[in-house]
Amino acid sequence: MGHFKNFKVTVYCVAEILNRMDLKTLEEQYDFIEKYVGIDKVYLEPFRGPVLVDRNKIRTVTDFFRSRGVEVSGGMTTVCPPLTEEDRKKQRLFGTLCYTNKGMRDHIKKISEYTAELFDEVILDDFYFTNCTCEECIRAKGDRSWTDFRRDLMKDVSENLIVGPARKVNPNVKMIIKFPNWRESYHATGYRPDVEKDIFDRVYTGTETRASAYQDQHLPTYLSYSLVRWMDEASDGRNQGTWFDTYQCWPVDDYLEQGYLSAFAKPEEITLFQWTDLFENKLVTPLGLQFKRIDRMLDKAGKPVGIPAYIPHASEGENHIEDFLGMQGIALNPTPKFPEKGSVLLTESSLCDPDVFGKLKDFLVKD
Ligand SMILES: [Zn+2]
Numbered sequence: 049m050g051h052f053k054n055f056k057v058t059v060y061c062v063a064e065i066l067n068r069m070d071l072k073t074l075e076e077q078y079d080f081i082e083k084y085v086g087i088d089k090v091y092l093e094p095f096r097g098p099v100l101v102d103r104n105k106i107r108t109v110t111d112f113f114r115s116r117g118v119e120v121s122g123g124m125t126t127v128c129p130p131l132t133e134e135d136r137k138k139q140r141l142f143g144t145l146c147y148t149n150k151g152m153r154d155h156i157k158k159i160s161e162y163t164a165e166l167f168d169e170v171i172l173d174d175f176y177f178t179n180c181t182c183e184e185c186i187r188a189k190g191d192r193s194w195t196d197f198r199r200d201l202m203k204d205v206s207e208n209l210i211v212g213p214a215r216k217v218n219p220n221v222k223m224i225i226k227f228p229n230w231r232e233s234y235h236a237t238g239y240r241p242d243v244e245k246d247i248f249d250r251v252y253t254g255t256e257t258r259a260s261a262y263q264d265q266h267l268p269t270y271l272s273y274s275l276v277r278w279m280d281e282a283s284d285g286r287n288q289g290t291w292f293d294t295y296q297c298w299p300v301d302d303y304l305e306q307g308y309l310s311a312f313a314k315p316e317e318i319t320l321f322q323w324t325d326l327f328e329n330k331l332v333t334p335l336g337l338q339f340k341r342i343d344r345m346l347d348k349a350g351k352p353v354g355i356p357a358y359i360p361h362a363s364e365g366e367n368h369i370e371d372f373l374g375m376q377g378i379a380l381n382p383t384p385k386f387p388e389k390g391s392v393l394l395t396e397s398s399l400c401d402p403d404v405f406g407k408l409k410d411f412l413v414k415d
Pocket residue numbers: 138146147148149180181182183184185
């Protein structure tokens with residue numbers, strides 16, 4: 049039995065932390081997070097950047113959690129340090145990979161195989177994009193736009209370097225792709241929920257809205273709800289969870305509200321990033337209490353409903369207007385599927401669908 053009836057609480061543990069974790073510290077931190085939140089499941093990450101956690105360490109930590117009735121799955125983060133002197137010249141935001149480079153392609157394929165050997169479920173953290181503009185990428189791009197080039201490139205990477213190799217070493221592995229909180233720029237950096245939802249088994253949504261007024265993205269808090277709804281629509285109901293962290297959250301309500309809105313979007317799991325950031329963090333101490341209250345409300349709540357806001361794949365324009373309206377109390381359900389009947393909100397983003405006027409005409413005539 050989990051701690052809550054309507055969702056599982058999961059905690060993500062990054063490779064660097066796992067690598068230096070001893071069992072005594074792990075137990076002390078587990079007791080704290082279990083007491084103040086309640087842990088149903090963990091994602092253990094064998095790889096992030098320069099760190100690769102040894103198999104034995106992963107097994108020891110896995111045994112620790114299983115002995116306490118906690119489910120264990122795996123995670124990986126697709127960033128790496130320069131592998132050669134040439135790599136130092138590549139501009140790679142946050143250490144994301146150059147996916148035209150053979151060395152990096154081989155490297156990430158091995159990492160995917162390694163992680164799939166260890167776990168039957170693997171989630172990718174949202175550094176799975178590319179913005180590399182090195183000479184190799186310019187040559188490979190040819191006459192295509194960067195957007196078109198990266199869309200083709202990341203489909204190939206998903207099929208042939210990540211999911212394909214993982215399934216070869218572990219036919220039972222379930223692969224999950226987590227999408228970041230910046231939907232309006234997915235297409236520019238190779239993220240493709242329209243095809244990746246079918247390459248991967250499940251999808252996951254970043255709901256980190258943080259302190260909207262102060263932090264650099266200025267995301268309306270409603271996004272912690274609305275992006276999950278969009279992703280669930282986009283993946284035909286295969287969004288597994290939501291994910292937020294403790295960063296740039298002040299006051300404490302900015303942290304907690306990410307949790308409430310994530311829960312109202314009805315995910316199966318709510319993931320807290322990441323293990324050591326939760327320990328002895330005053331933001332986290334009320335979370336279990338608040339989750340209990342939200343859980344009771346969800347017992348009585350049905351399916352999330354709202355006016356469909358038509359936000360097609362690979363679209364941008366008047367970004368987050370649906371979220372600002374949501375903050376005003378208007379219930380919206382963003383979706384990349386033009387609704388069949390009822391009402392629809394069209395924004396500048398809807399215009400990125402060249403057929404939008406035809407669809408609107410049919411919609412009005414029918415209704
Ligand atoms: Zn490159």
